[in-house]
Amino acid sequence: MKKNKEIMTIPETEEGTVLFNVPFPKDLKQLKDMSPIVILQHYGINYIHSYGQDSPFFAGLANGHLLGTKCSKCGYVHVTPKLHCQECGGECEWIELPKEGRIHTFTVCYFGSEEFLKETPFMLVLVEFEGAKTLMLSRLLGVDPDKVSLDLIGKKVKPKFKRNSKFKPTDVYFVLAE
Amino acid sequence: MRPVYMVSGGITKFAKAHPEMTFQLMVKKAYDYALNDIGLTHKEAVNAIDGSVASYFSDHFTRQLMAGIMVQDYLGLVPKPGHRVEGGGATGGICFQEAYKSVASGVMDVCVAYGFETMSHVNTWKGNEFIALASDTNFDYPVGGFYTGYYAMMVVRHMKEFGTKVEQMAMVSVKNHINAYHNPYAQKREKLSIKDVRNAPMVAWPLTRLDVCVMSDGAAVAILASEEGIKKLERISGTKINPVRISGIGRGTDSMRMADRPHGKVILLPHESPDDYKHLDYPGIHSFRAGRMATKLAYEMAKIKDPLKDIDFVELHDAYTSSEIQTYEDMGLCKYGEGGKFVEEGNPFMPNIDYGLKLKKKGTIPVNPSGGLIACGHPVGATGLMQAVFAFWQIQHSIKKHFGNDILQVKNAKRGAIHSHAGTGTYVTVSILEKA
Secondary structure (H helix, E strand, O other), rough: HHHHHHHHEEEEEEEOOOOOOOOOOOEEEHHHOOOOOOOOOOOOOOOOOOOOOHHHHHHHOOOOOOOOEOOOOOEEEEEOOOOOOOOOOOEEEEEEOOOOEEEEEEEEEOOOOHHHHOOOOEEEEEOOOOOOOOOEEEEEOOOHHHHHHHHHOOOOOEEEOOOOOOOOOOEEEEEEOO | OEEEEEEEEEEEEOOOOOOOOOOOHHHHHHHHHHHHHOOOOHHHHHHHHHHHEEEEEOOOHHHOOOHHHHHHHHOOOOOOOEEEEOOOOHHHHHHHHHHHHHOOOOOEEEEEEEEEEEHHHHHHHHHHHHOOOOOOOOOOOHHHHOOOHHHHHHHHHHHHHHOOOOHHHHHHHHHHHHHOOOOOOOOOOOOHHHHHHOOEEEEEEEEEEHHOOOEEEEEEEEEEEOHHHHHHHHHHOOOOOOEEEEEEEEEEEEEOOOOHHEEEEEOOOOOOOOOHHHHOOEEOOOOHHHHHHHHHHHHHHHOOOOOOHOOEEOOOOOOOOHHHHHHHHHHOOOOOOOHHHHHHHHOOOOOOOOOOOOOOOOOOOOOOOOOHHHHHHOHHHHHHHHHHHHHHHHHHOOHHHHHHOOOOOOOOEEEEEEEEEEEHHHHEEEEEEOOO
């Protein structure tokens, strides 16, 4: 029933009318009853952003390699890279992650941040790899979002790489391996 | 450190939008309410107050850097000391604790903690984008940054690990919305059923729109004082103050990326033993280690041994119904894994309200008697302070005075815990308030 009610509402949008003046009362006492003036302000910025010491991860994705890091002192594996070990503080080296992982958890996003709204519904997944305690956040493809259940947890997944790299973590995504 | 008390509080009703007010005026309304409640005029307050701490989360929402000083200015508190704190969703809780420290250290006798957020200035989905910028923007945000998605993944794992059910999560929503029905400060005052919650549009499986808090505009103020500060306030105003003591503060942190949280042993509370968690990889992504750390420190300081016996009510950060259940466990209201059962039995419900549910152990320890974030709203910087004000009124036994009815007054409320939580459990604060 609620759905019909929603359809009966015209969606609010952000474009407005250009307004160059507003009515003004003769009696200044009436100003406090005036409606607030709400204007549209743009806020957009380009950053010259550096991935710094994490840059090789993105170079890896561009070349079909999924990289993590391993502590040269204690051997702790960071699936999402960290160049200093979160366990012992030692310096880490780059390593290739296994070719397969498993679904640790997942969700289906039916809504999202504005930037990703047009991609909904999409699936997020945290992938676990043999020999590592930390995980990797990625997109999961090839699963019907309307037919998900807890049974997906533990299923084998494998990475796929975009041919035209965007140098974003979405240059890699996962699909079911079995 | 010396004893610290909360002496007054005020809230500017949380609403979807307050276009008729700038953030300065929103804070002033809550501030004036707090002054008025202890009989202080503007000028008397200026004479009595030593300084402030400002709380707001996002410079993107305000589109204004240094908004804190604009509030300080509008309240007439310049040139007194002040600073802004920020820690995501826990900003309000951190602000409360920094004001506590200002007084406990002896630097100030009277300190005002004020907080606000103006989330209505962008559309809901842009707002979600701003919030998601509080996740790693190199590795997490670009994948589909969306906080409800992150919490959904956490609870999916909780469901897998412990058998938690979506109906149990829905019960949290029913409880908090029905509690809020009696709270005039709440943004959403609705009588819902489990079916309503499950039939609401899916946001991120398995969380529906009624499992998730809304965005709000709002402000809240808490005034803290030392014993000397209370004497000073009473001398200046000629009004007797009914203070509430802050007997414990605790804070914890965890890695920004939940993918990085290594598996180890549970941080134990006094009433737990290692045998309780023999086979649990902790915190995984099913539990909030920062919440447990904050709880442990706050309980130790307030000498709380068994929270179910030693605490009368909790106002906790229920940005999601799932995170309320996870937080029962972090705060030791039940063991890890038992959060779903804890709500199903009725423990966190108000004993005197009809929820249309059969509850075996109704009202053991009311959680979010105010309605929480789910129903009151979540103007981030104000939220943790709103909890402080509600807890303060509970322990003062002044809910009737401030709400216009006493349905939500927890009978015999002597000690309460407030809990403020930042994105995926990165910063968490727990503070204990009790009868002076």
